Amino acid sequence: MPPDPILDTLTQASKDLLYPSDSDEPFTPFHWPAGPADPRAALTANAPPPPGAKIEQLSLEAFFADLTEDPRFAALQKTLQSTLTTPTVLRIGERRILIYLLGQLPDHSWPGLKTLSIET
Amino acid sequence: MSLKRCLPILLLSLSLILTAFAQPRSAAPLANAPQQVLINPATSPQLLLGNPSNATSDPRNKDNFLLSKRYYALAYDSDAGIPRWVSWQLTRDYLGDAPRKREFAEDLSLPPGLTRITHKDYLESGFDRGHMCPHADRGRDIDMSYATFVMTNIIPQAPSVNQKAWAMLEDYLRDLVQKQDAHIYIIAGPAGRGGWGSKGFRTAIANGKVHVPGQCWKIALILPGGSGGPAADFQKITPASRVLAVIMPNDNSVSYSWAQYRTSVNEIENVTGLKFFDKLPPATAAALKAQIDTTDIPQQQHPTYGDENTNRPTPGE
Numbered sequence: 001m002p003p004d005p006i007l008d009t010l011t012q013a014s015k016d017l018l019y020p021s022d023s024d025e026p027f028t029p030f031h032w033p034a035g036p037a038d039p040r041a042a043l044t045a046n047a048p049p050p051p052g053a054k055i056e057q058l059s060l061e062a063f064f065a066d067l068t069e070d071p072r073f074a075a076l077q078k079t080l081q082s083t084l085t086t087p088t089v090l091r092i093g094e095r096r097i098l099i100y101l102l103g104q105l106p107d108h109s110w111p112g113l114k115t116l117s118i119e120t
Numbered sequence: 121m122s123l124k125r126c127l128p129i130l131l132l133s134l135s136l137i138l139t140a141f142a143q144p145r146s147a148a149p150l151a152n153a154p155q156q157v158l159i160n161p162a163t164s165p166q167l168l169l170g171n172p173s174n175a176t177s178d179p180r181n182k183d184n185f186l187l188s189k190r191y192y193a194l195a196y197d198s199d200a201g202i203p204r205w206v207s208w209q210l211t212r213d214y215l216g217d218a219p220r221k222r223e224f225a226e227d228l229s230l231p232p233g234l235t236r237i238t239h240k241d242y243l244e245s246g247f248d249r250g251h252m253c254p255h256a257d258r259g260r261d262i263d264m265s266y267a268t269f270v271m272t273n274i275i276p277q278a279p280s281v282n283q284k285a286w287a288m289l290e291d292y293l294r295d296l297v298q299k300q301d302a303h304i305y306i307i308a309g310p311a312g313r314g315g316w317g318s319k320g321f322r323t324a325i326a327n328g329k330v331h332v333p334g335q336c337w338k339i340a341l342i343l344p345g346g347s348g349g350p351a352a353d354f355q356k357i358t359p360a361s362r363v364l365a366v367i368m369p370n371d372n373s374v375s376y377s378w379a380q381y382r383t384s385v386n387e388i389e390n391v392t393g394l395k396f397f398d399k400l401p402p403a404t405a406a407a408l409k410a411q412i413d414t415t416d417i418p419q420q421q422h423p424t425y426g427d428e429n430t431n432r433p434t435p436g437e
Contacts, residue, residue: 020222020239022248022282054423066222094423095283118248118279119220120255120287 006083006111007031013079014113017072019099022118027101034108039088042110043100049092056091063089063101084111095120158229161188165209165350169305169341171195172205172394179231187229191267192253196227198234201241201330202275205309205394206252209350210297214258218265224249227272237271241326246319250277250336252308254290275310276325276332278317278372285368285378286336288420292378293340293364301345303353308338311391315370337367337388339396341408357400359407362415367391379417385409 007029014027032046040055049055060080067073080087084103092098097119102112158177161167167188175186175195182198192208224239242249252273258264277286296302312334314323322332342362343353365388368374368381385396386409397405 018243020224021220022250023279024243095287096423118283120248120251120282120290 004031006105009079009083010111010113013076017076019115019117020067021116022120023116025116025118027113027115029113030111032102032110032112035110037086037104037108039090039100039102039110042102043090043092046110047100049098053093058089058091060087060089060101063099080113087112091117157190158188159190161186161193164188164193166191166193166207168209168350168354168399169207169307169396170398170400172207172307172392172396172398175204179233182234185230185234187227187272189229189267191258191264192273194252194272196230196234196272197331198230201235201237201326202310202333203252203272204392205307206273207305207307208253208257210257210293210304210306211345212297212301214260214264215256215294215298216259216261218259218262220255221266221269224269224271224274225266227270230272235329237274237326237330239271241271241330242274242276244319245276245325245330246279246317246322247276247315247325247332248279248282249274250282250286253306256290256294257306275336276315276317276322276330276370277336278315278370278374280372280374281336281368281370284376284422285374285381286338288376288422289338289366289378291420292417293342296342297345303343303345303356305341305343305353306338307396308336309392309394310370311335311337311367311388316372318372333370335367335391336370337365337392339366339385339388340364341397357404357408359404361408362413363408363411364413364415365411376420376422382413384412 010029017027018024019027032042035042035045060077064073064077068077080101080103087101087103090100097117099115099117100112102110104110173184173195175184177186184204185196185198187194187196192206194206195204197204226236226238230236251268252275253268255265255268258268293304297304310333313331314321314334315332324331342364343356363385365383365385366378366381367383367388368378389395397408
């Protein structure tokens with residue numbers, strides 16, 4: 001596979017970062033192919049959630065709100081804002097909640113980071 | 121100016137005054153939520169059924185230190201880094217949709233000399249930060265919600281316990297409150313030593329600072345609701361009141377069904393050495409402690425896993 005600079009950027013920006021909840025989970029980068037500008041459509045096309053799963057969308061600002069005391073989270077937020085068009089956050093499921101931080105590139109592809117939040 | 125024309129201005133001024141008074145309350149709790157106010161244990165609604173270990177607020181009592189918090193009470197075992205028991209009242213007044221806190225706070229209300237456990241002490245441990253008094257039992261406002269994200273309210277629970285059977289039991293009790301207006305008095309805690317997390321068997325984590333229990337237990341005294349506070353609830357307790365007592369292994373092979381783990385309070389006393397219901401008349405307490413709940417538990421809906429691929433290994437795998 002040819003090198004993918006955006007995957008490298010996202011890997012570097014999330015290196016050693018763990019998302020805090022009942023558990024602590026790493027971030028995994030992904031890069032989905034070009035598609036329409038709707039993040040939910042991108043999710044359905046590339047990582048279809050189980051039928052009936054609760055899906056919630058929130059802003060990047062809301063997602064990072066009480067995390068940016070850690071400068072590494074603040075830096076990650078900046079990286080996402082500066083590299084992706086209209087970055088957003090999708091939360092899928094309950095209790096074990098899959099979180100996608102994603103946005104588009106000029107070529108309409110969808111890179112982002114995936115993590116997990118345990119919320120009981 | 122007629123009254124009709126002044127009225128909007130009057131109402132606006134009134135709302136501004138009210139907002140001004142409301143402001144400090146909604147703004148202040150964020151910084152101070154973890155260091156909650158301690159209240160008088162003798163009159164605390166969170167301790168209606170008693171103090172199962174005779175915990176005291178003498179800091180020399182390091183392994184049985186009473187923290188009578190506003191929204192729940194507990195006995196902290198500083199040598200084990202976990203509570204011995206946590207006790208709380210559950211009624212509709214405590215429920216709501218207040219947001220969660222993501223990073224758990226160390227308990228700044230512990231006096232010097234007692235070990236303070238931090239969020240990071242559970243990192244990479246293979247165990248979840250398992251709430252005793254759950255966030256969803258304290259969702260009325262952000263102050264209440266954040267009060268549950270304090271490490272003295274947490275034990276290391278196998279991920280499957282925390283996310284499956286234990287969570288379903290919490291849902292079941294909250295359902296009784298939401299749908300039937302039940303008033304429930306709950307005590308929960310750890311028992312024994314050594315559990316199976318996602319990284320295998322551990323007797324302790326955080327370099328020995330936090331002991332891993334072998335079992336997790338919960339006792340719920342379920343009373344009819346209605347108006348009236350804890351004193352009125354106390355009068356409703358009879359030898360035939362419903363007691364739900366559960367003890368389950370702290371093991372990652374536990375599934376969603378918790379009803380199979382029902383037992384008697386007597387059995388939990390045998391396993392833990394604690395003494396429950398000591399504020400009740402002895403005959404009533406004896407009858408309640410011998411009960412094993414046989415109520416038919418309807419099939420509960422459980423959420424689909426976010427991603428089955430991220431499911432962690434269980435001991436057998």
